[in-house]
Amino acid sequence: MKKAIGIDIGGTKIAAGIITEMGELLKRTEVKSDPSDREKMFSRVVEAVEQLLKDSSYSITDMAGIGVGVPGKVDRENGIAIFQNNLPWEQFPVTQRLRESFGIEQIVIDNDVYTAAFAEWTAAGGNREETFVYVTISTGISCAIIHRGSFFRGAGFAGEIGLIPIFLKRTAPHLERLEHAAAGPAIAKKAEERLALRLSTKDVLERYLAGVPEVQSIIDEVTDSWVQGLYSISSLLDPHKIVFGGSVIANNPFLLEIIKEKLKTYQIPEQLHVLNQMSISTIKQNNGVVGAGLKVFEKN
Numbered sequence: 001m002k003k004a005i006g007i008d009i010g011g012t013k014i015a016a017g018i019i020t021e022m023g024e025l026l027k028r029t030e031v032k033s034d035p036s037d038r039e040k041m042f043s044r045v046v047e048a049v050e051q052l053l054k055d056s057s058y059s060i061t062d063m064a065g066i067g068v069g070v071p072g073k074v075d076r077e078n079g080i081a082i083f084q085n086n087l088p089w090e091q092f093p094v095t096q097r098l099r100e101s102f103g104i105e106q107i108v109i110d111n112d113v114y115t116a117a118f119a120e121w122t123a124a125g126g127n128r129e130e131t132f133v134y135v136t137i138s139t140g141i142s143c144a145i146i147h148r149g150s151f152f153r154g155a156g157f158a159g160e161i162g163l164i165p166i167f168l169k170r171t172a173p174h175l176e177r178l179e180h181a182a183a184g185p186a187i188a189k190k191a192e193e194r195l196a197l198r199l200s201t202k203d204v205l206e207r208y209l210a211g212v213p214e215v216q217s218i219i220d221e222v223t224d225s226w227v228q229g230l231y232s233i234s235s236l237l238d239p240h241k242i243v244f245g246g247s248v249i250a251n252n253p254f255l256l257e258i259i260k261e262k263l264k265t266y267q268i269p270e271q272l273h274v275l276n277q278m279s280i281s282t283i284k285q286n287n288g289v290v291g292a293g294l295k296v297f298e299k300n
Helices: 038-055 094-102 110-123 178-181 185-193 201-209 213-237 256-264 269-277 282-300
Strands: 005-011 015-019 025-032 068-070 072-077 080-083 107-113 131-138 141-147 165-168 174-177 241-245 278-279
Touching: 005 038, 005 110, 005 256, 015 038, 015 282, 025 038, 025 256, 025 282, 038 094, 068 094, 068 110, 072 107, 080 094, 094 107, 107 110, 107 178, 107 282, 110 141, 110 241, 110 282, 131 213, 141 178, 141 213, 165 178, 165 213, 174 178, 178 185, 178 213, 185 201, 185 213, 201 213, 213 256, 213 269, 241 269, 256 269, 256 278, 269 278
Parallel strands: 005 068, 068 107, 131 241, 241 278
Antiparallel strands: 005 015, 015 025, 072 080, 131 141, 165 174
């Protein structure tokens, strides 16, 4: 069976795995990122791949290729990371540098949310007659759209649902970008502002489940914000399926039922069908690695 290396690159960690053409994850490793410098960051990517191979029974010559998921905007044809918010890789030639490091010709890169979406679409059956949306809620908020088996990319930056302005009603009503209002860091920030406590997003959600009154309004406001963005997707795309990933929601599956109940209040009857086709990722933190590896075989 053919195998490939998938790499999921982020601002805090780099995950690498050996993936079969059927999407099975044979081996995975993870190293910390070093976004202080573009070359130091790349050296960590090399370290992740070398560690992965060292821990497995395979060599680089056993691989059909390397797939890479990179945050932000990428030039897929030329293998260049164009722009990122959390990495020092503006106009960085990812494909060229990996070829020089590992001597392997077949290397593909894509946006990290798109590679995760590709894994989720494949796991959901890979239906080429449907419109599939993957939404990630984590440090940021974004989505990727697969329509009839192909990504909808627009001019190269489609799917940035986190940039959509949503309406916040608390205190002085105003518009704010969804990502700023309701991603993981925003949840922690709201807790600090309102409770005068330094809590992680995980802490806030645990307190919500425990019924702590002070955090109920925070999660209520955050889920309201998510649903405003999701209703935009529902209205513009009328998707057949929506799968959610990212640490905030994947680690707190109870949030999906809250989302469904609130989204239902926005929708007209013709839109309600998607409520029964909304689910949380079963691949979770591995979807970026798996999707990156699978992209190698798609290219072939």
